[in-house]
Amino acid sequence: MFGINAVGVELLPHCHLAWQGKAAVFAYDLAELRHLRRQIEREALPSVADKFPHLAITETAFEPSTEQDLMRYVRWFETLAVSEPTRTLLRLLVMSILEQVSYTRKDGQYLRWDRRAGKMQANNARRIARGNTPVQGIHKGPLPGVKESLLESLDKIIYDIARLQADRPPASHQELLPGNALHLLPTLAAGQIDGVITSPPYANRYDYTRTYALELAFLGVDQGIFDLRQNLLSCTVENRSKEAALAEFYHTIGRDSFFTRVLAAVRKNPTLTEVNIALNKRNMRGEINNRGVLAMIDQYFTELAFVFAELYRLCRPGASVVFVNDNVRYAGEVIPVDTLSTNLAETIGFIPHKIYVLPQRKGNSSQQMGRYGREALRKSITIWRKSES
Numbered sequence: 001m002f003g004i005n006a007v008g009v010e011l012l013p014h015c016h017l018a019w020q021g022k023a024a025v026f027a028y029d030l031a032e033l034r035h036l037r038r039q040i041e042r043e044a045l046p047s048v049a050d051k052f053p054h055l056a057i058t059e060t061a062f063e064p065s066t067e068q069d070l071m072r073y074v075r076w077f078e079t080l081a082v083s084e085p086t087r088t089l090l091r092l093l094v095m096s097i098l099e100q101v102s103y104t105r106k107d108g109q110y111l112r113w114d115r116r117a118g119k120m121q122a123n124n125a126r127r128i129a130r131g132n133t134p135v136q137g138i139h140k141g142p143l144p145g146v147k148e149s150l151l152e153s154l155d156k157i158i159y160d161i162a163r164l165q166a167d168r169p170p171a172s173h174q175e176l177l178p179g180n181a182l183h184l185l186p187t188l189a190a191g192q193i194d195g196v197i198t199s200p201p202y203a204n205r206y207d208y209t210r211t212y213a214l215e216l217a218f219l220g221v222d223q224g225i226f227d228l229r230q231n232l233l234s235c236t237v238e239n240r241s242k243e244a245a246l247a248e249f250y251h252t253i254g255r256d257s258f259f260t261r262v263l264a265a266v267r268k269n270p271t272l273t274e275v276n277i278a279l280n281k282r283n284m285r286g287e288i289n290n291r292g293v294l295a296m297i298d299q300y301f302t303e304l305a306f307v308f309a310e311l312y313r314l315c316r317p318g319a320s321v322v323f324v325n326d327n328v329r330y331a332g333e334v335i336p337v338d339t340l341s342t343n344l345a346e347t348i349g350f351i352p353h354k355i356y357v358l359p360q361r362k363g364n365s366s367q368q369m370g371r372y373g374r375e376a377l378r379k380s381i382t383i384w385r386k387s388e389s
Contacts, residue, residue, distance in 0.1 A: 336378075
């Protein structure tokens with residue numbers, strides 16, 4: 001809206017669909033969208049044999065009648081004679097209501113399930129048979145219908161588009177590149193970026209492929225979900241080390257010395273070394289419930305250092321880099337993500353400018369508070385600059 005040329009990098013496909021729908025805001029025909037709304041309101045759709053393309057994790061997320069209605073609209077939308085931007089918007093429209101009409105709710109690192117879902121009922125039946133207490137689950141109350149949700153969402157979209165089209169921005173170009181930043185940033189030409197604003201995955205074990213499982217299933221990710229999970233910045237205990245793959249990648253593009261220099265900066269960082277030693281001691285005392293946390297933290301900062309180094313290469317002199325991140329805590333050990341990231345960025349060449357601590361503070365898990373007490377964790381915005389010379 002400010003007419004700023006921009007490029008982004010994003011791995012997850014549901015984010016790309018959202019991007020495509022929003023980026024076309026000035027291409028939509030409001031008359032077409034309003035006509036489409038009237039069609040949705042009036043049309044009685046025939047039954048279809050199609051099933052929602054579930055992943056194992058999403059099975060029974062919908063009432064059978066809801067799933068049938070979803071697929072009716074998906075197939076009907078495919079047959080409509082609409083413009084290509086509107087066709088993309090219709091896919092986004094369906095994706096946007098999946099959680100709303102389902103027995104799931106996003107909650108941090110996983111989906112919470114309504115106890116009415118078939119999966120929950122089957123699991124509880126097995127628990128009771130073994131003499132265990134059933135899992136309570138959530139209760140979302142009455143779930144809205146598919147048609148009702150589509151109309152409500154489309155009304156908001158039409159309202160937003162009308163407002164945005166009334167205030168058209170100056171000409172500019174934006175692009176969202178699909179893939180992993182670790183492999184995409186090295187392919188971009190140096191010295192072209194004036195500023196960076198980003199919020200990487202946090203080192204909090206949240207698995208975004210689980211959180212967005214419904215959306216990814218809808219987009220047909222299927223067996224590719226494992227590859228997506230491994231390609232994410234290492235923020236879950238399931239992520240395997242990318243160090244060997246990165247070494248091979250930098251070798252193939254003729255930048256072995258760059259890889260060696262960045263890795264050495266990480267390995268010699270005293271703060272990260274201190275964090276790793278502290279976590280190892282707590283693990284040896286049996287205080288960490290999953291030793292995968294140790295590898296995750298080390299991999300997380302190692303991979304971020306390569307991102308920082310590539311951003312330094314891409315930035316013009318005087319450019320600012322803004323990162324939003326959360327500090328985390330494992331077995332009582334607080335990991336200062338903001339200051340450690342800033343220290344790594346400084347080692348790479350950035351000049352630290354400011355760390356803003358946001359008003360909201362994260363809490364701790366009940367298990368950690370019970371054993372180690374409560375300690376509020378910072379959410380911060382870190383700002384670094386590249387020297388003018």
